[in-house]
Amino acid sequence: MALIETDNLWKTYIMGSEHLHALRGVTMSIEKGEYVAIMGPSGSGKSTLMNLIGCLDTPTKGEYKLNGKTVGNMNDDELANIRNREIGFVFQTFNLLPRASALHNVELPLIYNGTSASERRQQAEEALTKVELSERMFHKPSELSGGQRQRVAVARALVNNPSLLLADEPTGNLDSKTSQEMMKLFNLLHERGNTIILVTHERDIALHAHRVLSILDGQLASDERVAVGERNGASG
Amino acid sequence: MIVVPLIGLAWQALWANKLRSGLTLLGVVVGFTSVMTIISALEGMMGAIEDDLARLGPTTFIVQKWGIVTSEEQWLEVVKRKPFDKETGELISEGCELCETVAYSTGTGTDNVQYRGTNIRDVRVSGTTADYIDIVDLEVSEGRFHSFEDDVYRRHVAFIGDAVRERLYEGLDPIGRDVRIDGVKYTIIGVAKKQGGVFGGDERDSFVMIPFETFTKHYGFRGERMNYFVKAQSLETMDQAMDEVRMILRAKRHVPYDKPDDFAILTADNILEFLNSVTRMFRLGLVGVSSVSVVVGGIVVMNIMMVSVSERTREIGIRKSVGAKQSHILTQFLFEALITTFSGGLIGIIAGFLVAKSLVGMIDVDISPSGLAITLGLSISVGIGVIFGIYPAMKAARLDPIKALSYE
Numbered sequence A: 001m002a003l004i005e006t007d008n009l010w011k012t013y014i015m016g017s018e019h020l021h022a023l024r025g026v027t028m029s030i031e032k033g034e035y036v037a038i039m040g041p042s043g044s045g046k047s048t049l050m051n052l053i054g055c056l057d058t059p060t061k062g063e064y065k066l067n068g069k070t071v072g073n074m075n076d077d078e079l080a081n082i083r084n085r086e087i088g089f090v091f092q093t094f095n096l097l098p099r100a101s102a103l104h105n106v107e108l109p110l111i112y113n114g115t116s117a118s119e120r121r122q123q124a125e126e127a128l129t130k131v132e133l134s135e136r137m138f139h140k141p142s143e144l145s146g147g148q149r150q151r152v153a154v155a156r157a158l159v160n161n162p163s164l165l166l167a168d169e170p171t172g173n174l175d176s177k178t179s180q181e182m183m184k185l186f187n188l189l190h191e192r193g194n195t196i197i198l199v200t201h202e203r204d205i206a207l208h209a210h211r212v213l214s215i216l217d218g219q220l221a222s223d224e225r226v227a228v229g230e231r232n233g234a235s236g
Numbered sequence B: 001m002i003v004v005p006l007i008g009l010a011w012q013a014l015w016a017n018k019l020r021s022g023l024t025l026l027g028v029v030v031g032f033t034s035v036m037t038i039i040s041a042l043e044g045m046m047g048a049i050e051d052d053l054a055r056l057g058p059t060t061f062i063v064q065k066w067g068i069v070t071s072e073e074q075w076l077e078v079v080k081r082k083p084f085d086k087e088t089g090e091l092i093s094e095g096c097e098l099c100e101t102v103a104y105s106t107g108t109g110t111d112n113v114q115y116r117g118t119n120i121r122d123v124r125v126s127g128t129t130a131d132y133i134d135i136v137d138l139e140v141s142e143g144r145f146h147s148f149e150d151d152v153y154r155r156h157v158a159f160i161g162d163a164v165r166e167r168l169y170e171g172l173d174p175i176g177r178d179v180r181i182d183g184v185k186y187t188i189i190g191v192a193k194k195q196g197g198v199f200g201g202d203e204r205d206s207f208v209m210i211p212f213e214t215f216t217k218h219y220g221f222r223g224e225r226m227n228y229f230v231k232a233q234s235l236e237t238m239d240q241a242m243d244e245v246r247m248i249l250r251a252k253r254h255v256p257y258d259k260p261d262d263f264a265i266l267t268a269d270n271i272l273e274f275l276n277s278v279t280r281m282f283r284l285g286l287v288g289v290s291s292v293s294v295v296v297g298g299i300v301v302m303n304i305m306m307v308s309v310s311e312r313t314r315e316i317g318i319r320k321s322v323g324a325k326q327s328h329i330l331t332q333f334l335f336e337a338l339i340t341t342f343s344g345g346l347i348g349i350i351a352g353f354l355v356a357k358s359l360v361g362m363i364d365v366d367i368s369p370s371g372l373a374i375t376l377g378l379s380i381s382v383g384i385g386v387i388f389g390i391y392p393a394m395k396a397a398r399l400d401p402i403k404a405l406s407y408e
């Protein structure tokens, strides 16, 4: 069974009398342990697709199954539960709580699933250590560099050991050197067994993945495997 | 349960915005302070009146023509009643087995009282029998009250209230000096201890008491204004004693069996009940008006919460994206409101009590904290938090995660 299966996914935004189809029938499947990049021009529907996959939003039409469960029929609480336990989301703009320390930001998902305070602390510290930020636990986002902020976001995404790590242009706000470091981290996470879906504009970044999906105008335009030789990064 | 960490989040959010939280709190504090001040002061005042009435003693009742008149109709009935006659007092003291003492008291209203050319008005002059002082809580500070002999021999002696001493005999020892009442000379034999008044006036201490028979000699027997102070033998027999007196008087005054009494019997309890009933509307009105300020405090909370929810839209989106349910967001925001109104209520209750204490302290009344008022106040503060916090909290909880995340 595939981890992700979508069947003819549509997402339509209604703006006044106009119907804007952000997605027009996307059908695909992603297996557990895959490392997938989604590419496409601006406005093609990449973020819309990611939000659906991440259960932040529900499709207008079509079916989406995560781990065999149909997401379309789920109520708000069930979706929240999935976001909490199954999915780790990394955003282009980091989306950290500005007033909270890195540690508290990473603890956040654990607060909402009832993990005890001491365990929260321990798991958050572990996650921060994985992204090599154990030294900066008590810093607020404003006291961290862009790359460090994004690593906090990655730690937060990983803290619950989700089945799926989603990253929507995680390097969009980072310089190229920091971006390379971030991609090394993703390669490492993939090697450790995480399923990763990553949206990017840059072919360079996309080539870290093992499979590249291209989206054009809300539809899947191509689905290519990246041969080992073409891949970026040492991991292979 | 997960509620505890959510309360922690609520607390952190309030703490992160100290100035705003403080100002909101102030709005709530002001509301509760004003209500609590009024409630405590009223309670203190009623308590003081109650204490005053308690001086009558729980086993004493007063028989008089008038009673408490609360309507015009009643008034028309009461004026038609026969005055008491001279034998009434004796009939009561001889006929009532369960009565211990029957003292008489009568008066003229207010009179002029003079000492060496100084003239004061508004003094109650009354004639009382010697045992009056045993029934009523009136203490002698100097000299003595008039005696049985003074009464029998119709001596011209006077027992004066503290205000009279102060106004006519400042710096002098009044005992043995004379006082003129309506031109007649009396010798002062005693001074009463100061009683003080609920509203700070000295009207309770502005009196002169002379022996009953002496009074009758000068002013005649005033059946209209007779008060029979009857002390029952015990608290248990008080009701029976009152019945006995009632039967004696009905027989004496030929009241048909199917007609109500044509005289009144007053106890401290029914006077208090009357006072309570006439002041109830007034007190409710005051409390009602001041409650508006609590509601205003609630509106301040709601207003600030609405601002806070819209400012923190992105934060709410972040929380939802990592798995916060609607109920989690609702709980956090509701607790932000509740912490504010509850602590504002608590501070306001304490402050209001202290303000009330110093206010009524000015008129010599002391108050102690009332458990009921505190419990009620705190419950209301929680209620206000829920009522005014629920809407903004629901608004926060229902935000769409994607829209909230992309909110600038």
Ligand SMILES: Nc1ncnc2c1ncn2[C@@H]1O[C@H](COP(=O)(O)OP(=O)(O)OP(=O)(O)O)[C@@H](O)[C@H]1O
Pocket (backbone or CB within 6 Å): A013, A015, A020, A021, A022, A040, A041, A042, A043, A044, A045, A046, A047, A048, A049
């Ligand atoms: N909430 C919304 N309401 C209306 N239209 C929307 C909404 N969100 C997205 N769209 C539209 O849907 C289309 C796809 O948007 P989406 O954000 O998925 O693009 P994208 O591929 O992520 O672009 P980019 O590379 O710029 O991030 C766009 O035309 C966009 O304007």
Ligand SMILES: [Mg+2]
Pocket (backbone or CB within 6 Å): A046, A047, A048, A168
């Ligand atoms: Mg996008």
